[in-house]
Amino acid sequence: MENRTFCELKDRSQVTIPKTLVKKLKLKPGDIFQIEEQNGRILLIPSVVLPKDQAWFYTRQWQEEESLVDKELKAGKGIKVSNKKEMLKELDLND
Numbered sequence: 001m002e003n004r005t006f007c008e009l010k011d012r013s014q015v016t017i018p019k020t021l022v023k024k025l026k027l028k029p030g031d032i033f034q035i036e037e038q039n040g041r042i043l044l045i046p047s048v049v050l051p052k053d054q055a056w057f058y059t060r061q062w063q064e065e066e067s068l069v070d071k072e073l074k075a076g077k078g079i080k081v082s083n084k085k086e087m088l089k090e091l092d093l094n095d
Helices: 019-024 052-058 060-074 084-090
Strands: 032-038 041-047
Touching: 052 060
Parallel strands: none
Antiparallel strands: 032 041
């Protein structure tokens, strides 16, 4: 059976996260939580808020493509260049 800890809902809808969980999850004041209700349970999920203009990087499609590129590089599929001039030449972007 899991360890159980109880807390009390305070006047301003506040609860205190037990210190053991704060340490275990490395939480600190100011951390952000996503709150979900599932089947009568409240879930607090530690989260990070990103600027909207950076959210594209974390989309499933972008991460899948990043993973594919990583695999191709590990398999030796890539072009090595040692400076900017070589890179521009390889990309056919010389002025």
